[in-house]
Amino acid sequence: MTVDSERESPTRDLPGILEEDAEQWTAKLRNAAIDALPPQRLMPDRQPAYVASWIYVFGVLTLAALAVVIATGMVLAIMGPTWWHVSPVGHFVNSLHLWSVESFFAFMVVHLWGSFFMAAWRGKRRLTWVFGAFAFLASVGTAFTGYLSQQNFDSQWIGTQAKDGINSTGAGAVFNVLNFGQMLMWHIVLLPLAVGVIVGVHVLLVRRRGVVPPFALDEPGEPDDPPGTAGIAGSAGTASVEGEA
Amino acid sequence: MSVIAAVSQFVLGALFDLNRPGHYVHWGFIQLSVANLVVIGIMIVLFVAAILIPYRREGGDR
Numbered sequence: 001m002t003v004d005s006e007r008e009s010p011t012r013d014l015p016g017i018l019e020e021d022a023e024q025w026t027a028k029l030r031n032a033a034i035d036a037l038p039p040q041r042l043m044p045d046r047q048p049a050y051v052a053s054w055i056y057v058f059g060v061l062t063l064a065a066l067a068v069v070i071a072t073g074m075v076l077a078i079m080g081p082t083w084w085h086v087s088p089v090g091h092f093v094n095s096l097h098l099w100s101v102e103s104f105f106a107f108m109v110v111h112l113w114g115s116f117f118m119a120a121w122r123g124k125r126r127l128t129w130v131f132g133a134f135a136f137l138a139s140v141g142t143a144f145t146g147y148l149s150q151q152n153f154d155s156q157w158i159g160t161q162a163k164d165g166i167n168s169t170g171a172g173a174v175f176n177v178l179n180f181g182q183m184l185m186w187h188i189v190l191l192p193l194a195v196g197v198i199v200g201v202h203v204l205l206v207r208r209r210g211v212v213p214p215f216a217l218d219e220p221g222e223p224d225d226p227p228g229t230a231g232i233a234g235s236a237g238t239a240s241v242e243g244e245a
Numbered sequence: 246m247s248v249i250a251a252v253s254q255f256v257l258g259a260l261f262d263l264n265r266p267g268h269y270v271h272w273g274f275i276q277l278s279v280a281n282l283v284v285i286g287i288m289i290v291l292f293v294a295a296i297l298i299p300y301r302r303e304g305g306d307r
Contacts, residue, residue, distance in 0.1 A: 053300050054300055055292075055295040058295065106284070106287075106288050109288055110295065113292050114292070114295070114296075
């Protein structure tokens with residue numbers, strides 16, 4: 001089965017898929033997903049040679065830190081505030097949650113600097129950059145509501161300072177930083193969900209467009225496709241800096 | 246456990262005395278805590294090191 005045959009066949013030659021079902025929305029959605037992210041691109045075995053640089057490691061370091069943040073946050077949610085405030089193990093997991101967040105932001109900012117100075121939005125990667133920016137903003141919101149969920153003098157101080165800022169925007173009526181229950185729900189339900197979805201889309205866009213290559217030393221343009229994926233349906237093709245996202 | 250906790254508390258407490266107001270740097274309207282400045286410095290060092298230090302390669306174009 002070749003990639004070209006996938007593009008031509010409405011059933012994408014998948015076992016158990018009937019030709020007469022090709023007009024159903026499920027078939028169309030599945031085919032669109034396969035065209036956009038064929039398995040070999042979604043989970044590649046090799047990366048281009050230029051990825052062999054430490055600066056490319058910080059994206060996955062950010063993801064790893066996020067995994068620890070989520071895992072420790074789930075433990076804190078299961079065990080509850082008394083546990084994380086009083087017991088030694090609770091203190092330890094609470095500290096793991098804090099320091100994984102610190103690592104997450106440090107890695108993310110170094111990843112941001114690297115992406116910025118490589119102009120990582122080149123070659124139809126604008127949406128990847130935009131979703132990265134959204135992920136950063138949503139993460140900042142999640143961290144701020146985390147400060148408000150500490151249940152200590154620090155959170156009280158931050159809450160009373162933040163209320164003036166939020167009230168000056170007019171949003172204080174619906175987003176009350178002195179309302180602990182509301183802030184906790186934002187911190188452990190809504191914002192993590194937003195961060196998870198945005199980061200997921202960001203990673204899928206990275207897989208779809210490939211990792212941005214370094215600036216060519218002697219050519220004004222740069223190759224756009226991840227090596228070995230030329231001709232794949234949905235491929236970006238050769239593009240210039242002005243390529244669309 | 247308690248011995249380790251006591252030792253680490255003593256050593257870290259000697260290095261980082263948290264029982265006093267923090268140090269801040271003022272530059273016009275910008276005010277930064279020294280702790281945050283240190284973190285930013287470490288991030289810049291990490292960034293420069295990530296660019297300059299060669300990545301270990303085992304051949305091929307992996």
